[in-house]
Amino acid sequence: MRQFQISFTTDREFLKDLDGIRKWCGSHPSYQKIFRIYSGDMDLGHIRHVCDILEDEMPDALYLGCTSNANIIDGALAGEGIILSCTVFEHESTQAKILQFPFVEDTVKEDVAALRKRCDENPWVKAVEMHATIMDMSMKEFCDEMSTLPKDIQVFGGGAFNPNMDDDTAAVFSRGNGFSEHGIVFLLLGGSEFHAQSAVIFGWKPIKRKFKVTKADREVLYELDGRPAFEIYQKFLNIEKNDKFFSNTLEFPLFVEHDNVDVLRCPLAVNDDDSLVMSSDMQEGTVVRLAYGDPDTILSSIRHDGQKIADFRPDVIQTFSCAARRAFWGDENISNETLPLCPVAPTSGFYTHGEFLRVDGDMLNFNVTLVLVAMREGEPKPGKPANIYDEQMEHLEKIPISWRFVSFIEASTAELEEINKKLAMASVTDGLTRLYNRAEIERRIRSTLEKRAKAETKGSFSLIMLDIDNFKKVNDVYGHKEGDHVIQALSDVLRSTVGGGDSCYLGRWGGEEFMVLLSKNNAEEASKMAEKIRRNFASVSYETAGCQTVSIGVTQVREGENADSLYSRVDKALYMAKANGKNQVVRLD
Numbered sequence: 001m002r003q004f005q006i007s008f009t010t011d012r013e014f015l016k017d018l019d020g021i022r023k024w025c026g027s028h029p030s031y032q033k034i035f036r037i038y039s040g041d042m043d044l045g046h047i048r049h050v051c052d053i054l055e056d057e058m059p060d061a062l063y064l065g066c067t068s069n070a071n072i073i074d075g076a077l078a079g080e081g082i083i084l085s086c087t088v089f090e091h092e093s094t095q096a097k098i099l100q101f102p103f104v105e106d107t108v109k110e111d112v113a114a115l116r117k118r119c120d121e122n123p124w125v126k127a128v129e130m131h132a133t134i135m136d137m138s139m140k141e142f143c144d145e146m147s148t149l150p151k152d153i154q155v156f157g158g159g160a161f162n163p164n165m166d167d168d169t170a171a172v173f174s175r176g177n178g179f180s181e182h183g184i185v186f187l188l189l190g191g192s193e194f195h196a197q198s199a200v201i202f203g204w205k206p207i208k209r210k211f212k213v214t215k216a217d218r219e220v221l222y223e224l225d226g227r228p229a230f231e232i233y234q235k236f237l238n239i240e241k242n243d244k245f246f247s248n249t250l251e252f253p254l255f256v257e258h259d260n261v262d263v264l265r266c267p268l269a270v271n272d273d274d275s276l277v278m279s280s281d282m283q284e285g286t287v288v289r290l291a292y293g294d295p296d297t298i299l300s301s302i303r304h305d306g307q308k309i310a311d312f313r314p315d316v317i318q319t320f321s322c323a324a325r326r327a328f329w330g331d332e333n334i335s336n337e338t339l340p341l342c343p344v345a346p347t348s349g350f351y352t353h354g355e356f357l358r359v360d361g362d363m364l365n366f367n368v369t370l371v372l373v374a375m376r377e378g379e380p381k382p383g384k385p386a387n388i389y390d391e392q393m394e395h396l397e398k399i400p401i402s403w404r405f406v407s408f409i410e411a412s413t414a415e416l417e418e419i420n421k422k423l424a425m426a427s428v429t430d431g432l433t434r435l436y437n438r439a440e441i442e443r444r445i446r447s448t449l450e451k452r453a454k455a456e457t458k459g460s461f462s463l464i465m466l467d468i469d470n471f472k473k474v475n476d477v478y479g480h481k482e483g484d485h486v487i488q489a490l491s492d493v494l495r496s497t498v499g500g501g502d503s504c505y506l507g508r509w510g511g512e513e514f515m516v517l518l519s520k521n522n523a524e525e526a527s528k529m530a531e532k533i534r535r536n537f538a539s540v541s542y543e544t545a546g547c548q549t550v551s552i553g554v555t556q557v558r559e560g561e562n563a564d565s566l567y568s569r570v571d572k573a574l575y576m577a578k579a580n581g582k583n584q585v586v587r588l589d
Contacts, residue, residue, distance in 0.1 A: 001089055001315035001377040003346040005073045008050055008082040018057045021086055032089040033058060034096050034187070036318075037065030037173075038350035040080025040163045044171060044179055050082055055175065061086075064098055064174040064185045066131040066160035068350035069323035075342035076335040077326070080163045085348040087316055091377045094191035095124055100177035103132055103184035105141070112145035115186055119149060126190035129318070129373075130157030133182055134354050135168040136268070138219045139365040140281040143356075146363035154196050155363055156373050158320035158352030165247040165323055170353065193377045197312045199305040200357055201337070201370035203298030204264055206255035206289035216282040220275050221267075224288070228274035233267070236290065241270050250324040253368050254278075255291040261359060264291055264368040266324065279354060279367050291368075293328040302340055306372070306388040310344040313381055314374030317341050319349030324368040326351050337370055343386045345374065430508040432484060433491035441507025441515050446563050448519050453560075462526035462556045463570045464516035466490070466533065469549045469582040471512040478545045486548055487512060493537045498529060515570075523556035523587055530554050530585045538583065549583035556589060 002024070006017045025031050035054060039047050047065075054063055071078040073085070089096070099118060101111040119125045128149070146155060160170035173179040189196070211232060215223035224232055233239040239248045246268055253264040265288075267276040282288075309317065319338055326334045341347045355366040428440035436444070448461055468474075468486060475483040491514070494506050498516055505517040516533075518526050530552045541547050553573030557566055573588035580586065 001087060001094075001375065003316040003348070004086040004088070005346060005348050006084040006086070007073055007078055008084065011053065014050070014053060015057065018054070021088070022058075025088065028090075029060075032094060032096055033061040034087045034089075035061055035063035035065075036085045036087070036348070037063055037082065038068045038071045038084075039065065039082045040068050040070050041082055042067055042162060042169065047082065047173070048179070050084070051173070051175075054084075062096060062098055062175055062187075064100075064131065064172075064187055066133075066158075066172040066185070066350070067162060067170050068352070069161040069163055069165065070326060070351045072319050072321065072338055072347065072349040072351070075339045075347040077331055083348065083350075085316075085346075087375075089191075089194075089377065091191065091193040093124075094194045094377055095122075095189075097122070097188040098174045098177075099186040099188070100172070100174045100180070101184055102180065102182055103134075103137075104182055105137055108142045109145055111184060112142070112148070116149055118188065119153060122188065122190075124190040124192070125153060125188045126194055127154040127156070127188075127196045127373075127375075129187040129189065130155065130184060130356060131172045132157070132159055132184040133170045133172055133180070134159040134365075135170060136277075138281055139279070139354070140218070143280075143363040143365055146358070147361060149358075151361050153358075154198060154373075155356065155358040156198055156318075156320065156371055157356045158350065158371070159354035159356075161323055161351065161353035165250060165327070166243055189375075194375070195312075195377070196373060196375045197309065197314070198357055198374070199309055199372045200355075200359075200366065201298070201301045201305055201372065202262065202264070202368075203294060203301050204253065204255065204291040204368055205294045205297055206291045208289070210287050210289055213282050213284050213286045213288060216284050218281050219278045220271070221278050221282045222273075222275040229267075229276045230270045230274035232290065233270075241274075245270050247327070250368075251293060251328050253291050253324070254288040256282075256286060256288050261364060263364060263366055266367045280365050293325070293368075295329075298337065302337055303388050306341055306344070307385075309341065309372055309374045310385045310388055312374045313376065313385055314345045315376040316374075317345045317347040318373040318375070319347060320352050320355045320371040320373075321349060322355060322366075322368045322370070323351045323353065325370060340388045341372070344388070432487060433508050435491050435494070435514070436505060436507035438507060438509055438515075441505060441509070441517065442563070444505050444507075445515075445517055445566070448517065449557070449561075449563055449566075452557070459520060460522040460556050461517070461519040462521050462523050462554060463566060464518065464526055464530045464533070465509065465553045465570045465574045466514040466516070466530075466550045467552075467574055467578065468512040469551055469578075471548075474545055474548065482542065482545050485542060486545060489540050489542070490514065490537055490550065493533060493540065497533050497536050523554060523589055526556065527554045527585060527587045534583065534585055551577035551582045552585045553577055554585060554587040 071083040073083045171181050172183045172185045174185045211224040214226050221229040249267050253266045266279045269277040355371045430437045503520040507515045509515045553570050555570045573586045577586040
C-alpha cells in the first residue's frame with residue numbers, strides 16, 4: 001500500500017501530480033487507486049472541477065470526499081483549500097467499494113440495512129470508512145444500527161463540516177453519485193492482505209463540578225440539576241446566546257461517561273427556552289461535567305496511543321480530528337497533534353464535525369477527539385517500529401494565556417475540592433472526637449430503618465449506647481482538659497475495637513454519651529462487641545485521672561419499630577447498667 005498526498009493549487013500542477021502516480025504504478029496499471037478529497041473550499045464548482053480532471057485522467061480510480069473545516073496533509077495543517085490523498089493497493093486481494101445514500105433521520109435504518117446487505121454479500125470487507133453530513137441530526141439511532149454490522153468489521157470516519165464553524169452547510173460526494181448536502185458515503189475496504197487498527201485520542205479533562213441531567217429528550221438537553229441547561233455556559237463561562245454560541249462552546253464540551261467509555265458532547269445551539277441542542281442524545285440521570293483541553297494530557301496521549309499505531313507498522317494513517325481541537329490549539333500549534341505520526345507513515349485527513357469509531361462492537365459518535373486509523377497490506381515490515389518523538393510544551397511557539405488560566409483553575413479547583421471535603425466532613429463530625437456528630441449518627445440510624453422497612457436491606461441491626469461513669473467527677477477533680485482526654489481516649493477505643501466500613505458507624509450522642517450503630521449485627525453479637533469495648537476502655541490508664549469505666553446499653557431493632565422507640569429502649573438499657581452499679585453491659589430485647 002502506497003499513499004500520495006496532493007495539495008491542489010493549479011490544474012497544471014495537479015496534472016503533474018497525477019502523472020507521477022501513473023509512473024509509480026508503471027507496469028501495474030491495474031493497481032486499485034482510492035482518492036480521498038477533502039475541501040475547505042465551499043465552492044462546489046471548484047470541487048467538481050477537481051473531480052472532473054480526476055475522472056478524465058484516471059477513469060479507473062475511485063474517489064470520495066467531503067467539505068471540511070480544514071485539512072491535514074503530511075501530518076500538518078493544510079488550511080482551507082482542497083487536498084487529495086491517493087492510496088494505491090498493491091495486493092490483488094485488496095478490494096474497495098463505494099456506497100452513497102441520502103442521509104436524514106427517516107432513512108437511517110434503510111441506509112444501514114443496505115450497507116449491511118452489501119457487507120454480507122462481500123465477506124472480504126474488513127473495514128468501513130464513512131463521511132457524512134450530520135449537523136442537526138441525532139446520531140443515536142444511526143450508531144445503534146451500525147452496531148449491528150458483523151462484529152469483525154471496523155468502522156471509522158468523520159462528519160463533513162464548513163470552514164465557518166457557525167455555518168451548518170456541508171456536503172459529501174463520491175464518484176458516480178454526485179454531491180449531497182444531506183448524504184453519507186461509505187468506503188468498504190478489505191481483502192486477505194488488508195489490515196487496519198484504530199485509536200482515539202482525547203486529552204480533554206473534566207472539571208470537578210458535577211451536574212445531573214434532570215430533563216432531556218433525545219438530543220435536546222433541557223435541565224441540569226433542575227436548572228435550564230444553558231445556564232452552565234452562561235454562569236461559568238460567560239457565553240451568551242448569540243450566533244457565535246456554537247463556536248464559543250466548542251472548546252468546552254460536556255464530559256459524559258457512556259457505557260464505560262468517556263465521550264464528549266458538544267452543544268450545537270441554544271433554544272429560546274434555554275435548552276441546548278446537543279451533538280448526540282442525552283439520557284436523564286446521566287452525570288456530566290464541563291471539560292477543557294489540557295496540552296500535556298493531549299501530547300501524552302499522542303505519544304502513548306500513537307506508539308501503538310507505530311507498533312502496528314502501517315503503510316498509511318488516516319486522521320479524523322474535531323474542529324474544536326483546531327480551535328483549541330490555534331493554527332500555529334494544531335499540527336503538534338499529527339506531525340509526530342509522520343515518521344511512522346504518510347498521514348492525512350481532515351477537521352471534522354463529529355468523529356466515529358466502533359469500540360468493542362459498539363458504534364460511538366465522538367466529539368472533540370482525534371481518531372487515528374492505521375492501514376497496511378500484508379505482514380508488518382521487518383525492522384524496529386518507528387518511535388513517536390516527544391513534542392514537549394517548550395517547542396510550542398506560544399502558550400495561549402487561556403491555558404495559563406486553565407492551569408490556575410485546575411489547581412484552584414483541586415484546592416477548593418479539598419476545602420469542601422473538609423467542610424463537608426466538619427458538618428457531620430464532632431470536633432473533639434472526630435466521630436460522627438449526633439445529627440449524622442441519627443440520620444444514619446433513621447436511614448437504616450427506612451431501608452429495612454422498604455426491604456432494601458434484610459436482617460437485624462443493633463444499637464450500643466455508652467456513657468462514661470462518674471464523668472462529672474473527672475471534670476471537677478482533674479479539670480475539663482483531662483475530661484477531654486478521657487472522651488478522646490474512648491473515641492480511640494471505639495475506632496480500634498469496632499472499626500468502620502459500611503456497616504459500623506460511631507457517633508458522639510452528646511457530652512460523655514456515645515452511640516454505635518451495627519447495621520448487620522443482632523443483639524447477641526452487639527453485646528459481645530459492647531463487652532469488648534468496656535474491657536478495652538477500662539484498661540486505659542491516665543497519668544492524672546487513672547483508669548475510668550463506661551456503662552453500656554444494647555438493643556436490637558424490632559419489626560416495624562420507629563427510631564424514637566429504638567432510642568428509648570437503648571437509653572433504658574444504659575440506665576439499667578448505671579443503676580446496677582455501672583461498668584457493665586445491659587442488653588434489653
